[in-house]
Amino acid sequence: MALPSFQLWLLLLLLAANNAFAVHPRKLAKFSTNVKRFAASGDSFGLPPEFEIHYYTQTLDHFNYKPESYDTFQQRYILNYKYWGGANNSSPIFVYTGEEDDVTYDVDAITDLAARFKGLLLYIEHRYYGESMPFGSEDQAFQNSSTLGYFSSEQALADYAQVVTDVKKNLSAENCPAIAVGASYGGMLASWFRLKYPHIVIGALASSSPILYFDDITPQNGYHVVVTKDFKETSESCYNTIIQSWPEIDRVAAEPNGLLTLSNKFNTCRTLNSSKELKDRLAISYISAAQYDNPPYYPVQNICHAIDGAPEGTDILGRVAAGLHRYPGQGCVNIFSFELSNKSGWDWQTCTEIVMPIGYGDNETMFQAEPFDLKNYTRDCVNCFGVVPRPHWVTTEFGGHDIKTVLGNFASNIIFSNGLRDPWSSGGVLEDISDSVVAIHTEYGAHCADLFPSSPDDPVWLVEQREKEVKIIAVWIAEYYAKLSTKERSV
Amino acid sequence: MALPSFQLWLLLLLLAANNAFAVHPRKLAKFSTNVKRFAASGDSFGLPPEFEIHYYTQTLDHFNYKPESYDTFQQRYILNYKYWGGANNSSPIFVYTGEEDDVTYDVDAITDLAARFKGLLLYIEHRYYGESMPFGSEDQAFQNSSTLGYFSSEQALADYAQVVTDVKKNLSAENCPAIAVGASYGGMLASWFRLKYPHIVIGALASSSPILYFDDITPQNGYHVVVTKDFKETSESCYNTIIQSWPEIDRVAAEPNGLLTLSNKFNTCRTLNSSKELKDRLAISYISAAQYDNPPYYPVQNICHAIDGAPEGTDILGRVAAGLHRYPGQGCVNIFSFELSNKSGWDWQTCTEIVMPIGYGDNETMFQAEPFDLKNYTRDCVNCFGVVPRPHWVTTEFGGHDIKTVLGNFASNIIFSNGLRDPWSSGGVLEDISDSVVAIHTEYGAHCADLFPSSPDDPVWLVEQREKEVKIIAVWIAEYYAKLSTKERSV
Numbered sequence: 001m002a003l004p005s006f007q008l009w010l011l012l013l014l015l016a017a018n019n020a021f022a023v024h025p026r027k028l029a030k031f032s033t034n035v036k037r038f039a040a041s042g043d044s045f046g047l048p049p050e051f052e053i054h055y056y057t058q059t060l061d062h063f064n065y066k067p068e069s070y071d072t073f074q075q076r077y078i079l080n081y082k083y084w085g086g087a088n089n090s091s092p093i094f095v096y097t098g099e100e101d102d103v104t105y106d107v108d109a110i111t112d113l114a115a116r117f118k119g120l121l122l123y124i125e126h127r128y129y130g131e132s133m134p135f136g137s138e139d140q141a142f143q144n145s146s147t148l149g150y151f152s153s154e155q156a157l158a159d160y161a162q163v164v165t166d167v168k169k170n171l172s173a174e175n176c177p178a179i180a181v182g183a184s185y186g187g188m189l190a191s192w193f194r195l196k197y198p199h200i201v202i203g204a205l206a207s208s209s210p211i212l213y214f215d216d217i218t219p220q221n222g223y224h225v226v227v228t229k230d231f232k233e234t235s236e237s238c239y240n241t242i243i244q245s246w247p248e249i250d251r252v253a254a255e256p257n258g259l260l261t262l263s264n265k266f267n268t269c270r271t272l273n274s275s276k277e278l279k280d281r282l283a284i285s286y287i288s289a290a291q292y293d294n295p296p297y298y299p300v301q302n303i304c305h306a307i308d309g310a311p312e313g314t315d316i317l318g319r320v321a322a323g324l325h326r327y328p329g330q331g332c333v334n335i336f337s338f339e340l341s342n343k344s345g346w347d348w349q350t351c352t353e354i355v356m357p358i359g360y361g362d363n364e365t366m367f368q369a370e371p372f373d374l375k376n377y378t379r380d381c382v383n384c385f386g387v388v389p390r391p392h393w394v395t396t397e398f399g400g401h402d403i404k405t406v407l408g409n410f411a412s413n414i415i416f417s418n419g420l421r422d423p424w425s426s427g428g429v430l431e432d433i434s435d436s437v438v439a440i441h442t443e444y445g446a447h448c449a450d451l452f453p454s455s456p457d458d459p460v461w462l463v464e465q466r467e468k469e470v471k472i473i474a475v476w477i478a479e480y481y482a483k484l485s486t487k488e489r490s491v
Numbered sequence: 492m493a494l495p496s497f498q499l500w501l502l503l504l505l506l507a508a509n510n511a512f513a514v515h516p517r518k519l520a521k522f523s524t525n526v527k528r529f530a531a532s533g534d535s536f537g538l539p540p541e542f543e544i545h546y547y548t549q550t551l552d553h554f555n556y557k558p559e560s561y562d563t564f565q566q567r568y569i570l571n572y573k574y575w576g577g578a579n580n581s582s583p584i585f586v587y588t589g590e591e592d593d594v595t596y597d598v599d600a601i602t603d604l605a606a607r608f609k610g611l612l613l614y615i616e617h618r619y620y621g622e623s624m625p626f627g628s629e630d631q632a633f634q635n636s637s638t639l640g641y642f643s644s645e646q647a648l649a650d651y652a653q654v655v656t657d658v659k660k661n662l663s664a665e666n667c668p669a670i671a672v673g674a675s676y677g678g679m680l681a682s683w684f685r686l687k688y689p690h691i692v693i694g695a696l697a698s699s700s701p702i703l704y705f706d707d708i709t710p711q712n713g714y715h716v717v718v719t720k721d722f723k724e725t726s727e728s729c730y731n732t733i734i735q736s737w738p739e740i741d742r743v744a745a746e747p748n749g750l751l752t753l754s755n756k757f758n759t760c761r762t763l764n765s766s767k768e769l770k771d772r773l774a775i776s777y778i779s780a781a782q783y784d785n786p787p788y789y790p791v792q793n794i795c796h797a798i799d800g801a802p803e804g805t806d807i808l809g810r811v812a813a814g815l816h817r818y819p820g821q822g823c824v825n826i827f828s829f830e831l832s833n834k835s836g837w838d839w840q841t842c843t844e845i846v847m848p849i850g851y852g853d854n855e856t857m858f859q860a861e862p863f864d865l866k867n868y869t870r871d872c873v874n875c876f877g878v879v880p881r882p883h884w885v886t887t888e889f890g891g892h893d894i895k896t897v898l899g900n901f902a903s904n905i906i907f908s909n910g911l912r913d914p915w916s917s918g919g920v921l922e923d924i925s926d927s928v929v930a931i932h933t934e935y936g937a938h939c940a941d942l943f944p945s946s947p948d949d950p951v952w953l954v955e956q957r958e959k960e961v962k963i964i965a966v967w968i969a970e971y972y973a974k975l976s977t978k979e980r981s982v
Contacts, residue, residue: 062888063554065843065878066640149557161887196687198901199890352556387556396652397553399690405974409927410689412900436900483896
């Protein structure tokens with residue numbers, strides 16, 4: 001494959017720990033984006049030739065009828081016919097519901113499924129990401145809240161409905177069962193797509209999708225509790241060192257020239273302005289390691305190996321510095337701001353509807369307390385975008401409370417897959433809801449491992465996880481064909 | 492009851508056949524509105540005291556985040572606690588999903604259900620109808636397509652989700668199962684509400700809801716074929732007379748002073764400008780009679796009795812004129828235009844998303860051919876509102892094609908009720924989709940008969956239809972309580 005695989009991206013990430021990351025909890029959701037954006041940057045035109053790029057003239061506003069609602073933009077989608085059995089065989093269509101990123105970075109996510117089921121691959125880019133920009137360009141689209149205003153999950157789902165319908169029509173593939181697959185936020189979209197548009201997709205595979213991390217459904221500290229557990233289970237001493245490091249950093253910072261001392265000790269590329277800058281930088285490295293604690297690199301082990309393996313007599317700060325500088329030949333550590341950016345699509349989404357209340361009090365995690373504060377959260381959004389978040393909207397629109405009661409006799413054909421080492425699994429669906437709305441989770445996996453392309457080195461639990469998913473999808477398709485044949489016989 | 496019942500409305504309608512009606516097929520959907528609006532006009536403040544009027548500060552635009560999306564308006568809803576068992580008993584809430592009308596006209600529609608199940612009654616007015624006007628007033632709201640632009644079914648459903656959530660919260664009634672009930676377009680909303688918001692309502696009763704009269708799902712002539720069948724079954728000679736009347740009208744109209752002759756013969760309140768005016772006027776009387784061919788008045792019989800019962804020797808035109816003048820003491824017949832009105836909410840809806848392709852060719856019905864013509868339809872909408880209809884949007888957003896395949900293993904707890912004498916039943920769901928998404932229809936009923944308040948004179952088939960519905964709803968509620976008690980035990 002010409003594109004870097006997820007693993008390679010991860011490797012690149014870990015090798016380049018001075019990449020720009022946001023540590024503030026509200027920014028965590030965009031992690032997967034950052035990981036991929038960094039790693040794949042400059043690679044988006046290197047698509048193998050079997051991936052065809054197309055554009056659909058998309059309606060700007062599906063739900064209103066104002067004059068400007070009728071404006072259109074070019075939405076990018078990608079087709080790959082390589083594995084497809086064709087419309088005559090009613091072969092399936094795998095619809096990748098693009099998440100918060102350039103969709104070309106995702107093209108190897110579901111090729112294994114297509115190969116297995118003779119599927120057509122259809123990757124749809126989410127509006128306001130990649131090239132799918134309303135108003136002609138990213139600059140125009142991100143001008144202000146009037147141009148960004150059409151940027152919502154509901155509009156994105158309606159976009160997907162339009163594109164799938166159009167592609168099916170163009171290929172005379174109306175009888176081909178479509179199945180939505182998505183990762184992280186894209187997996188939330190996949191499951192919501194099945195729930196809201198069951199006439200468009202017969203099922204959905206939602207990988208690592210924290211659809212319950214809204215409102216008061218999930219404990220706010222869920223994310224960081226899992227990060228903490230990952231570290232503690234990997235190494236109790238590593239975990240203890242990290243816990244002890246925070247007050248130690250504060251103590252040194254309070255000394256005369258303390259920030260300079262810390263800057264030297266951690267080899268930061270510029271002098272620190274506050275101890276918080278350093279603590280955020282450390283936190284992001286732990287958090288990203290936990291979120292992507294997948295084979296074959298297992299970055300949590302990696303960090304803890306560096307922390308625990310520092311020469312005897314190394315002090316607490318020396319150990320956590322070693323964790324940050326765990327790669328050979330690594331240069332200085334970049335320090336950066338965690339402010340919201342009015343050029344970030346994901347920041348916009350967290351400032352409007354994707355309000356995940358992530359926070360934690362004292363002694364709940366291995367981090368210093370950082371409670372969720374809707375007031376500050378809202379103030380930041382108003383300052384950055386001029387918008388007020390709607391923190392209760394997602395549960396009103398998509399549900400989530402009492403999900404087992406609500407969906408126990410409603411809906412069908414959804415897989416919620418999670419790796420329990422993924423901090424996002426804390427907001428995921430981890431329990432079967434019904435016979436066909438099921439949870440698959442692995443003790444060892446982290447974020448989206450099942451959607452990485454398979455490799456001969458994959459551990460057994462990952463092979464088994466994928467095989468379970470394939471078996472379930474096979475049932476969906478078989479049931480669909482059974483109904484189709486009944487219908488055709490009755491015509 | 493202080494309010495006129497549906498039957499009374501119908502009676503008033505039939506006694507006052509010179510009321511303003513639109514005959515053009517695109518306007519038929521608003522029939523129920525017209526019937527009720529006429530009959531109940533001036534009565535909206537005559538609500539019995541147990542009906543409490545409330546207002547909810549509703550978001551103008553749920554799906555976008557433009558500055559103006561955050562505007563609000565006062566949405567009216569009505570509560571009636573008379574029958575309610577209370578939040579402590581988790582007694583149900585019946586949510587009337589308001590249709591294209593002032594919601595105060597509907598308050599007796601579901602009182603029987605509330606009485607039966609100790610239900611709270613909650614009637615929610617549809618945005619842009621009654622008093623629920625964005626921009627402060629009807630005049631402001633109907634100014635142009637910029638102010639009307641937020642007027643869509645999706646926004647209305649989201650409104651309902653917000654109101655139900657808010658009412659439950661205010662009453663600490665989160666554990667009370669809510670059930671949506673709606674009539675005609677409101678029934679479409681009730682079923683879509685259950686499909687899109689299963690976390691808000693545990694089930695839906697959709698009475699006389701032609702959710703399949705979109706796109707190419709239902710034959711375009713369905714509506715008029717049922718009207719025709721109603722007349723033919725009632726009286727073959729009446730039916731034949733009507734068929735023969737159209738060319739006869741054209742023939743007379745073509746004579747010197749023909750329109751004057753016709754005006755005199757039919758006692759029109761003003762001289763006819765075309766034979767079409769008369770034919771439309773006759774058609775509307777047949778259509779309305781068929782749509783509301785319910786007990787105890789059975790207007791089709793009534794018309795046919797007048798046509799067939801005219802003195803021997805009466806010519807064709809004399810007979811159909813007798814049909815039009817079948818009430819004692821009736822004055823002249825009003826003739827009016829069938830143009831779209833930019834003050835009509837329903838016309839707006841038919842010009843945006845509620846595009847029901849109703850039309851018919853030669854000899855398919857008892858009417859002269861009037862094929863559906865999307866081009867003309869669109870032109871009229873552009874002229875009236877400056878908007879272009881989206882004729883395929885409803886099936887993309889809400890489905891409808893292959894409904895049995897799609898919903899066979901998806902969704903639950905929906906009743907689609909229809910009376911087969913109702914022309915709208917042609918676009919209704921008439922076949923069970925699954926064990927719990929079921930169709931109930933009666934051979935004799937017409938539009939929304941099951942939601943009229945019961946009367947000791949109701950025929951057996953109507954009593955049985957309602958009893959079936961009640962039994963099914965009882966199962967929904969029992970299943971919900973069973974789950975609730977499991978949940979509470981496990982807490």
